[in-house]
Amino acid sequence: MRLLSVIEGELNLLFLFELEDGKRIEAVLYRGDTLCVSTQVGCPVRCIFCASGREGLFRNLTPQEILEQFRIVNRFFPVRRIAVAGIGDPLLNWDSVKEAFWDFKGMGLKVSFYTAGFPPERLRELLRLPHSGVTVSIHSADPTLRKKMMPHAGDLGDTLRVLEEELPKMSKKRRNRISLAYMPIKGLNDSDEEVERIGRLARRLGVSVTLLYYNRVSDFEPVDPARYEEIFLKLRSMGVRVTLSTRFRRDRVGGCGTLLVNREVLV
């Protein structure tokens, strides 16, 4: 695996890697010390709003390929935290991700995850690991709409069942590290009813909502900033803890959903 290029955004640094078989993946350094790593070449979940899963899955990464992203970047910038949130879903390459996770932990790194939460038994295993945070991408609490948005994310009911079973067993401190990701997209999942459904779900589970701002990578549009704020306030008024999208997540380089497989043209 070799580093092909480093692309500088307003805040983030995007590292473009070429694998032994010529395929290309990406990792993003944000906040100066946190590395978002990829786990698959492509993604089988194929969320309709995400650039990374546009062409489906080419193959899984090996544990060494996941670790190598860190090793290369760490030569130039000391990395303290790993976000397993790049291209691919960690639960769909679970054995490799687990192996890499324990190696990262062995090096004293904090490791957090983003996942669609499927298959359910792997989600359970993930929740029980000594992670530093797990964000489960929900995006809609309506199973039909979620299926439309995240066609191969498994059954929402199964994911929620695992959360319902596991969350009460956790200490408050650990439960505070679990969050539901909700990214409102104009005209798709941004209705008042949807916001209320998400709010009720988060309240019932006792977890926070990570309110992501959509980075435009397809024909879909983000909600207006005023609506984004309204949604934030509505969730807050329901008694839900809400984390807003940071500027790092919104950077045109390396922001959420913008990573590409086999990138050809450099920005």
Ligand code: SF4
């Ligand atoms: S948002 Fe995540 S799970 Fe969905 S296609 Fe993109 S990388 Fe895969």
